[in-house]
Each structure stands twice: as structure tokens, then as C-alpha cells.
Amino acid sequence: MRATRGAVLVLTVAVLVGCSKSTRPPATAAPFRVEVKAVERHSALTAMKMVITTTGDQPASGDFGYDGLRGQSVSFGRFRLLDPVAGKVYLTLREKDANGLAFGTRHPVTQGILPDEFRPGVRYPVEVYSPPLPADVGRVSLVPDLPMAPMTGLPVIPGASGPVAKERVSDKATAILDDPYARPARGPTPPSRRSASWGTPTARATTPTTRTAGSLGWQRGEDRLRVDFHLFYRDGAYRVASFDVVSDGAQRLIPVPAPFNGWDSAFSSGADFGAFMLVDPATKTRCHPLKMYTEFVENWVPALDHGMTGRGYVYYPAPADNVSSVTLEAENLGQVGNILIT
Structure with missing residues (x-):
């Protein structure tokens, strides 16, 4: 600095x-x-x-x-x-x-x-x-x-x-940003420029924590991946899911088609991580990845050799200020509960 x-x-x-x-x-x-x-x-x-x-x-x-x-x-x-x-x-x-x-x-x-x-x-x-x-x-x-x-x-x-x-x-x-993806209720009102929940104007930038909250496995043929989910965090009107995608297969993973694109959901069809949905454990509100026109605010899974890791992230609509944890549901893979939002 x-x-x-x-x-x-x-x-x-x-x-x-x-x-x-x-x-x-x-x-x-x-x-x-x-x-x-x-x-x-x-x-x-x-x-x-x-x-x-x-x-x-x-x-x-x-x-x-x-x-x-x-x-x-x-x-x-x-x-x-x-x-x-x-x-x-x-x-x-x-x-x-x-x-x-x-x-x-x-x-x-x-x-x-x-x-x-x-x-x-x-x-x-x-x-x-x-x-x-x-x-x-x-x-x-x-x-x-x-x-x-x-x-x-x-x-x-x-x-x-x-x-x-x-x-x-x-x-x-x-x-x-298009935000029709929080169901059944609309998301909270975005914070103002003066909102303390967004952060005071101090000289600080942040990157996500790497503390693991839970993991899920994925397999297609001989390809195997493990997704290690870290603590989620807020960024203005949104929350960010951060995770590592680890290759557990014996051969190089070529991510075609994308392993987590979630084509079964109309709300996030085409997203690289559209299979990941966030659920408010109290209200059961389900949130899909944040969309901008035909793309999403996310990244993607790279080609991975055995034992290698790719860092992934997805932006979602933010929950109410009193929501401190969420459940992540992964289409056809399972769920990770009680992921804290820092």
C-alpha cells in the first residue's frame, strides 16, 4: 500500500x-x-x-x-x-x-x-x-x-x-444487472452509498477467505471433481459464493460441457455455475446466479490435471441483513448447509 x-x-x-x-x-x-x-x-x-x-x-x-x-x-x-x-x-x-x-x-x-x-x-x-x-x-x-x-x-x-x-x-x-432470480420474494433494498453494510470509505480492499465450509463431489465417466465451498461474503447489494474446484480424476479434465452449468433451470440456463442455488433456511427463498443480459457474474472451470485447483466464484442477490448463513443446493449433487456469510 x-x-x-x-x-x-x-x-x-x-x-x-x-x-x-x-x-x-x-x-x-x-x-x-x-x-x-x-x-x-x-x-x-x-x-x-x-x-x-x-x-x-x-x-x-x-x-x-x-x-x-x-x-x-x-x-x-x-x-x-x-x-x-x-x-x-x-x-x-x-x-x-x-x-x-x-x-x-x-x-x-x-x-x-x-x-x-x-x-x-x-x-x-x-x-x-x-x-x-x-x-x-x-x-x-x-x-x-x-x-x-x-x-x-x-x-x-x-x-x-x-x-x-x-x-x-x-x-x-x-x-x-438483471435480478429476477430470487424466488419467491424480491431481494432486499440495495444499500445506499452511505450504508455501513457496504463499507465505510476506508483504504481497504478485500479478497475472500479460504476457510472451508463444506464440500461436494461430481463425477462424469472417469472425470471427478471436488468442490470446496468457502465462507460467503457480501459485496454491496450482492453476496459472493467462493469455492475451489479440485480435480480428483486420474486424467486431465476437459470441462466440455461445463460440469456445473445447470441447464435444467430456466432461471440460470447457460450459467457455468447455474447448478448452484442458494437457499435461505428460514424463508426457503431460492436465489440463482446474477445475470447480465445473456451472461452471468461468475467465472468458469478451467482444464485441470489431477490434483490441480481452479478458484471459482458466483454473485447472487444479497439476503436480508439479519441472514447470517445460507444453504447451497447443487443440482443432482446434494447440499452444503449453514454456510456463513461474513
């Missing part, structure tokens, strides 16, 4: 991502360290400044955070910002149209069509650009479309200098 411009604090939040051996830090499957240096407010856009480093001993594939065809994209389009009070996800800005490359830093391509590898020990500065945030938004969350945990409570600060890339902005970059 370091202070800049008087009382404004810029946080460094690190998360290890990618696949990992479940018994030790992820050092054998191209793990990455992501440091968010700043989320800056500019007149025409929001600039998120990061440093990305591979913590492995060998060069790592250059398509980390890729946007589009794996192994061919050079832009970092999978880093999304969430305003958890207003219920908006800010997608990366695009060149020319919604299908263009993400606006911001490009990973270099020295030869051919594949981006260069990330070299061990090298710190790569990355800027990702999103639509401008409203003036009253003081904090946002990073909700990546990657197998890594969200980062909540990131402060938004005034930009010290203009963005590196030329401003070429596409439309349809802001998604309004």
Missing part, C-alpha cells in the same frame, strides 16, 4: 490465479500474480492499472486474460468492473465495435500470431479501460472472467494523467 496525492490511497491487491496443486502454492501450472495499482477516473473512461507477473519457474502462455480465440488475442478483455450498489458491470471498451479488441494495453507479438510468453520475474504493467464511472461511485469490485477470485472495495481515484492508448470507444460496454 502506498499513499499518493495526500489522503488518497492506492491499494495493491494480489491474487494467485490459474490452476494450482491443491496441497501447495500454484507454482507448476503457470500461476499469475495480479496487482491492482489504481482504478482511475477520467472524463471519458475509467482506467484500471495493474501489474501482472507469472510466479512460476518457466515462461507462461501469453494469452492470460485473453479476449477472443485462445492463443491469438493480445488484449486484456476479461477484466470487468462491478458497481455493487447501482448494479452495473462495466465491460472493457472495444475498438470499432463490440467485437473489437479490448481498449488498453496490448501484449506484444514478436512473431507469428501468438502473443509472447510471460517471463518469470518480469513485472508487466497493464492498463484496462472501461466506460466512465458516475461521480458518486467511490468504490468498485473487480469481477474477472477468469479463474481467479474477485477483488472488492477498490477505491476510485482521480486520474493523474491521461490513458496511454488513444480513446476510441464502442457502445454497449455497460451491462445492467
Whole structure:
């Protein structure tokens, strides 16, 4: 953590991502360290400044955070910002149209069509650009479309200098969150900007706890997975389910089709973790993953070798303030009861 411009604090939040051996830090499957240096407010856009480093001993594939065809994209389009009070996800800005490359830093391509590898020990500065945030938004969350945990409570600060890339902005970059998925009752009123339940404006960002609340198993043929659910936590008007997906099978898991997509439910059809529903033990209200248009605020299960782990998360509508625990029901798998909400 370091202070800049008087009382404004810029946080460094690190998360290890990618696949990992479940018994030790992820050092054998191209793990990455992501440091968010700043989320800056500019007149025409929001600039998120990061440093990305591979913590492995060998060069790592250059398509980390890729946007589009794996192994061919050079832009970092999978880093999304969430305003958890207003219920908006800010997608990366695009060149020319919604299908263009993400606006911001490009990973270099020295030869051919594949981006260069990330070299061990090298710190790569990355800027990702999103639509401008409203003036009253003081904090946002990073909700990546990657197998890594969200980062909540990131402060938004005034930009010290203009963005590196030329401003070429596409439309349809802001998604309004659709929330018809709490049944039978509507969810609670979202907290205001001043609500203590969302957090006072202190210089702090959070990442989820890894304390295990319970586990469920999944099997398809020779493929076997164990899902270790951690304590859930609140983020503004939402709650976040955090868990590790561990490969217990003897061979590499190729997650096609997605193991937990839950196509049997009309509310969360197409979600990577649509099979996971949260139930209020008192009211029996059932909540499905949070949806934005045709996508969901979640990540996905990566390919996993035996013993490797992928970090998963899903956003759901938040329960009432007096609800301190929920039950997770997994379609055709069972349930984990009394998962605390921190």
C-alpha cells in the first residue's frame, strides 16, 4: 500500500490465479500474480492499472486474460468492473465495435500470431479501460472472467494523467444487472452509498477467505471433481459464493460441457455455475446466479490435471441483513448447509 496525492490511497491487491496443486502454492501450472495499482477516473473512461507477473519457474502462455480465440488475442478483455450498489458491470471498451479488441494495453507479438510468453520475474504493467464511472461511485469490485477470485472495495481515484492508448470507444460496454432470480420474494433494498453494510470509505480492499465450509463431489465417466465451498461474503447489494474446484480424476479434465452449468433451470440456463442455488433456511427463498443480459457474474472451470485447483466464484442477490448463513443446493449433487456469510 502506498499513499499518493495526500489522503488518497492506492491499494495493491494480489491474487494467485490459474490452476494450482491443491496441497501447495500454484507454482507448476503457470500461476499469475495480479496487482491492482489504481482504478482511475477520467472524463471519458475509467482506467484500471495493474501489474501482472507469472510466479512460476518457466515462461507462461501469453494469452492470460485473453479476449477472443485462445492463443491469438493480445488484449486484456476479461477484466470487468462491478458497481455493487447501482448494479452495473462495466465491460472493457472495444475498438470499432463490440467485437473489437479490448481498449488498453496490448501484449506484444514478436512473431507469428501468438502473443509472447510471460517471463518469470518480469513485472508487466497493464492498463484496462472501461466506460466512465458516475461521480458518486467511490468504490468498485473487480469481477474477472477468469479463474481467479474477485477483488472488492477498490477505491476510485482521480486520474493523474491521461490513458496511454488513444480513446476510441464502442457502445454497449455497460451491462445492467438483471435480478429476477430470487424466488419467491424480491431481494432486499440495495444499500445506499452511505450504508455501513457496504463499507465505510476506508483504504481497504478485500479478497475472500479460504476457510472451508463444506464440500461436494461430481463425477462424469472417469472425470471427478471436488468442490470446496468457502465462507460467503457480501459485496454491496450482492453476496459472493467462493469455492475451489479440485480435480480428483486420474486424467486431465476437459470441462466440455461445463460440469456445473445447470441447464435444467430456466432461471440460470447457460450459467457455468447455474447448478448452484442458494437457499435461505428460514424463508426457503431460492436465489440463482446474477445475470447480465445473456451472461452471468461468475467465472468458469478451467482444464485441470489431477490434483490441480481452479478458484471459482458466483454473485447472487444479497439476503436480508439479519441472514447470517445460507444453504447451497447443487443440482443432482446434494447440499452444503449453514454456510456463513461474513
